[in-house]
């Protein structure tokens with residue numbers, strides 16, 4: 001079973017993206033494993049729709065601890081795959097021990113998983129430049145040399161297209177995969193990426 | 202211990218910012234890069250780097266969550282046994298989560314899975330044990346998942362040393378699978394001088410030496426088993442999973458019977474159902490009642506009776522050879538009570 005980490009800053013749409021993928025793969029139910037701060041693992045089965053309502057939120061840091069979704073999407077994409085949704089990385093709330101634990105788990109997965117999907121809020125870029133943390137996520141993934149995909153999410157939001165254009169002028173090597181998890185656009189591209197083994201963009 | 206661990210640890214303790222943790226991780230990978238790239242590295246292939254925790258493939262290549270229903274289907278199809286199924290569901294969830302946890306780099310506890318199956322004969326202990334083997338194998342808990350069924354006579358020998366030898370041989374045969382000891386309490390039957398004692402000791406020692414690579418299930422009557430455990434202190438803790446197999450209800454016995462008939466392509470005439478019910482009710486009250494096994498005996502006896510009846514027909518039809526009549530279920534001993542029940546409309 002292939003382990004894939006979905007990483008990024010808080011609130012960029014990681015959770016929604018995971019659920020959209022599960023949905024696109026024909027799953028009606030998401031198996032959600034939520035690691036609690038004390039290390040215990042809580043297991044829940046939700047319909048994808050309920051999961052979207054419960055787990056996707058405009059508040060930062062609803063994903064404290066790791067949620068694993070979409071176990072079993074293997075059938076649809078021809079490979080066994082576990083998506084690990086993760087606690088968003090940011091310096092903010094660095095003083096919250098709970099969130100720090102969550103972020104540490106994210107890094108643990110980052111050095112373990114066999115594939116990394118890096119989600120960025122395209123509309124939040126400044127002059128087409130990735131934030132320092134996002135730049136580092138990209139670099140560490142590259143250094144690890146595992147399949148890595150940069151995803152520009154929220155392409156529906158104002159300014160996203162413009163920022164993407166600026167980004168692509170600066171970095172011709174990386175071709176971000178564009179999507180709107182909100183509208184469900186670009187999900188099939190994502191599915192294709194996950195069904196191949198050695199995609200690096 | 203990974204070299205990345207201290208970095209992540211310091212982030213968790215608030216001693217490193219997110220940015221510097223990432224920078225340090227990058228540093229580690231850069232330092233290692235020339236060495237790892239000198240190998241036969243493929244573009245995008247997972248790196249064989251000691252920093253990257255070995256990404257263990259799922260032990261037996263089965264996705265424990267997706268495969269759950271398939272793996273447990275035979276168990277679910279058993280009649281009754283609600284508590285047994287529930288316990289196994291819990292056990293499954295636990296093992297599946299442990300497997301997932303291992304893959305997420307979380308601590309997974311190596312649960313001890315030796316079990317006690319307590320219940321009267323014919324309540325499905327052997328049947329369930331046979332079904333569990335493959336499930337554990339699929340979850341990667343066992344490598345083979347075969348079930349070796351033994352009883353006292355297989356374990357206990359005739360002279361000093363013989364018992365240990367026999368028992369060890371069977372433990373070896375069960376390696377990677379399940380050793381199912383039927384009527385296990387019989388091992389304690391002969392008291393201290395008996396070789397049964399030696400079998401128990403060898404079993405316990407063997408379980409420890411082969412820890413993690415086989416599961417031992419001790420089966421027997423509820424009361425005998427609890428007595429057996431009470432006179433062998435230390436055994437209880439080594440067999441943490443205790444599953445009770447209750448007697449089947451009348452309804453369940455009937456369901457088992459119809460299942461058996463269906464499998465064998467027989468059917469009941471309209472009055473035979475009541476006769477079968479009556480027969481099972483009668484059997485159920487006997488002290489030597491053998492639950493599922495008795496049901497099978499009852500059915501098979503009726504089949505033989507029917508055969509005698511059919512062979513006397515001039516030209517038996519398809520219907521004749523398929524159908525069991527009420528009379529096929531009657532036994533000499535209960536004619537009286539049956540007709541009594543008939544009159545009192547108890548059935």
Ligand SMILES: Nc1nc2c(ncn2[C@@H]2O[C@H](COP(=O)(O)OP(=O)(O)O)[C@@H](O)[C@H]2O)c(=O)[nH]1
Pocket residue numbers: 008009010011012013014015016017055056057058059060061062063088153154155156157179180181182183
């Ligand atoms: N406009 C827009 N909003 C999105 C998109 N994807 C997610 N969101 C919103 O962004 C917020 C955070 O989403 P969530 O999945 O919880 O992000 P996470 O913190 O990275 O897991 C929610 O309010 C989502 O509705 C998108 O493609 N477009």
Ligand SMILES: Nc1ncnc2c1ncn2[C@@H]1O[C@H](COP(=O)(O)OP(=O)(O)O)[C@@H](O)[C@H]1O
Pocket residue numbers: 278279280281282320321322323324325326327328329457460492493494497
């Ligand atoms: N729950 C059940 N559903 C259907 N048949 C059963 C069930 N439990 C037992 N049987 C049948 O009853 C018989 C005896 O079962 P077995 O597993 O040997 O009992 P035990 O090992 O407890 O003595 C077998 O033929 C089995 O197929």
Ligand SMILES: [Mg+2]
Pocket residue numbers: 014015016055056062063085
């Ligand atoms: Mg989230």
Ligand SMILES: [Mg+2]
Pocket residue numbers: 323326327383
């Ligand atoms: Mg038996």
